[in-house]
Amino acid sequence: MNMNQKMNQADNNFRDKLTTVSKEGKRVWVYPKKPKGILYNYRKIVASVLLAFLFIAPHLSYKGDPFILLNILERKFIIFGIIIWPQDFHIIVLSLIAFVVFIILFTVVFGRIFCGWVCPQTIFMEFVFRQIEYWIEGDYSAQKKLSRQDWNFEKIWKKTLKQTVFFIISFIIANTFLSYLIGSDKLWLLMTDGPAANIGSFLAVVIFSGVFYFIFAFFREQVCLIACPYGRLQGVMLDSKSIVVAYDFKRGEPRGKHNPLEDRSKKGKGDCINCLSCVVVCPTNIDIRNGTQLECINCTACIDACNAIMDWTGKPRGLIRYDSEKGIKEGIRSIFNPRSIAYSAVLTILLLIVASLLIFRTDFETTILRQKGTLFQQYGDSSYSNIYQIEVVNKTRDHHNVSVKLIEPQGEIIPLGDPIVAEKGNVGKGTFLVAIQKDQLNSSNTLLKFGVYSENEMIEEYKASFVGPNYLDKK
Numbered sequence: 132m133n134m135n136q137k138m139n140q141a142d143n144n145f146r147d148k149l150t151t152v153s154k155e156g157k158r159v160w161v162y163p164k165k166p167k168g169i170l171y172n173y174r175k176i177v178a179s180v181l182l183a184f185l186f187i188a189p190h191l192s193y194k195g196d197p198f199i200l201l202n203i204l205e206r207k208f209i210i211f212g213i214i215i216w217p218q219d220f221h222i223i224v225l226s227l228i229a230f231v232v233f234i235i236l237f238t239v240v241f242g243r244i245f246c247g248w249v250c251p252q253t254i255f256m257e258f259v260f261r262q263i264e265y266w267i268e269g270d271y272s273a274q275k276k277l278s279r280q281d282w283n284f285e286k287i288w289k290k291t292l293k294q295t296v297f298f299i300i301s302f303i304i305a306n307t308f309l310s311y312l313i314g315s316d317k318l319w320l321l322m323t324d325g326p327a328a329n330i331g332s333f334l335a336v337v338i339f340s341g342v343f344y345f346i347f348a349f350f351r352e353q354v355c356l357i358a359c360p361y362g363r364l365q366g367v368m369l370d371s372k373s374i375v376v377a378y379d380f381k382r383g384e385p386r387g388k389h390n391p392l393e394d395r396s397k398k399g400k401g402d403c404i405n406c407l408s409c410v411v412v413c414p415t416n417i418d419i420r421n422g423t424q425l426e427c428i429n430c431t432a433c434i435d436a437c438n439a440i441m442d443w444t445g446k447p448r449g450l451i452r453y454d455s456e457k458g459i460k461e462g463i464r465s466i467f468n469p470r471s472i473a474y475s476a477v478l479t480i481l482l483l484i485v486a487s488l489l490i491f492r493t494d495f496e497t498t499i500l501r502q503k504g505t506l507f508q509q510y511g512d513s514s515y516s517n518i519y520q521i522e523v524v525n526k527t528r529d530h531h532n533v534s535v536k537l538i539e540p541q542g543e544i545i546p547l548g549d550p551i552v553a554e555k556g557n558v559g560k561g562t563f564l565v566a567i568q569k570d571q572l573n574s575s576n577t578l579l580k581f582g583v584y585s586e587n588e589m590i591e592e593y594k595a596s597f598v599g600p601n602y603l604d605k606k
């Protein structure tokens with residue numbers, strides 16, 4: 132192994148271990164310094180808007196239905212007031228595929244920007260739970276001190292208060308997610324009826340509260356490092372042109388202590404003063420100066436921290452910034468490459484398909500089939516009859532009384548059984564008999580055209596075959 136290879140190996144040693152696991156294999160608890168800066172302020176605004184939306188949206192209604200409902204169990208979805216019934220489930224599947232392609236495209240072009248700005252895990256961790264921690268225990272150094280000290284009165288009350296608030300918030304989050312699943316009205320009924328009347332739902336909420344509490348109180352950044360499949364896929368999605376949070380090693384190296392009296396460039400030093408401000412703010416405990424790492428959630432805390440140092444040393448901001456590896460090495464920043472263009476094309480096609488499925492979907496879906504196992508019957512002296520079964524899927528928000536008329540050929544429809552009623556979002560079913568005069572039939576298989584009506588308005592046309600005796604073929 133030559134000198135260069137040895138140096139490269141030494142440079143890359145950080146990749147051999149997780150920064151949150153000690154040599155002994157124990158968890159290294161991360162105490163990130165509270166971030167400050169422009170990007171952090173922007174992230175606070177984005178997080179506040181998203182959190183407000185998350186907690187308010189399930190309580191909004193539109194035309195008597197929830198504004199958003201994600202009832203996976205009954206396959207009923209309402210997205211921004213648009214009802215997607217189980218019969219339209221393919222639209223949900225296609226929308227999810229489009230969403231995944233959108234995330235992949237975004238990752239190819241802009242790295243893990245989703246993790247840092249929009250991911251619920253990051254938003255809850257950094258802008259809810261971490262804020263409570265800073266509020267009760269103080270900034271990172273005070274938290275470290277508190278953890279090291281004996282279990283005195285201060286430590287007991289602070290830790291107890293923090294864990295209690297954490298569990299209450301986890302309980303609120305679990306209830307919020309449940310309200311997306313079953314609707315806030317049903318959730319309110321469950322609450323007012325009490326746990327004893329709905330023991331199953333109550334246990335589900337307690338279990339989910341426990342899961343959220345465990346994630347935000349203990350598991351924390353480990354979700355992003357070892358559990359999140361999206362995080363694991365970064366290695367195959369990023370390339371040298373992806374825009375990520377990156378350290379400008381050309382400008383920063385070689386590092387050296389700050390001395391206000393010296394001209395760093397004349398001394399051959401880069402702009403990094405090795406102050407570690409970018410490391411102490413990192414919620415995943417990494418040093419971004421080592422290069423892009425799977426632990427980096429692109430939270431931008433190190434950008435703000437380094438910008439503050441650059442202001443202090445009188446150097447231009449942006450030693451750590453959003454840039455690509457190619458951008459830093461060659462000064463070229465292009466978001467267009469074959470992969471991003473291919474993903475964009477697939478995404479555009481998927482979005483067009485989803486949009487046209489939504490625009491052109493019908494309010495009703497009718498099926499009329501001859502009753503299984505039946506053929507024709509003599510009906511009176513001059514007619515033959517067939518029995519049909521009808522199913523009408525009602526995708527509207529209203530209840531409809533459905534009737535069927537024969538458009539052609541001439542004939543008679545005799546309803547059998549109860550009237551056909553299609554409730555909102557449900558399937559109306561019925562059975563009827565069609566009688567046609569023999570002289571109207573020219574073959575053993577005649578095409579019928581039905582009109583399906585709600586009150587007096589035709590909602591659909593449907594074609595079905597009418598079976599008669601074989602001698603009609605010889606007529």
Ligand code: SF4
Nearest residue numbers: 403404406407409437
């Ligand atoms: S904050 Fe900036 S100057 Fe300080 S160590 Fe990090 S990269 Fe270097």
Ligand code: SF4
Nearest residue numbers: 413427428430431433
């Ligand atoms: S390296 Fe910077 S952007 Fe990445 S997680 Fe750490 S602080 Fe956030």
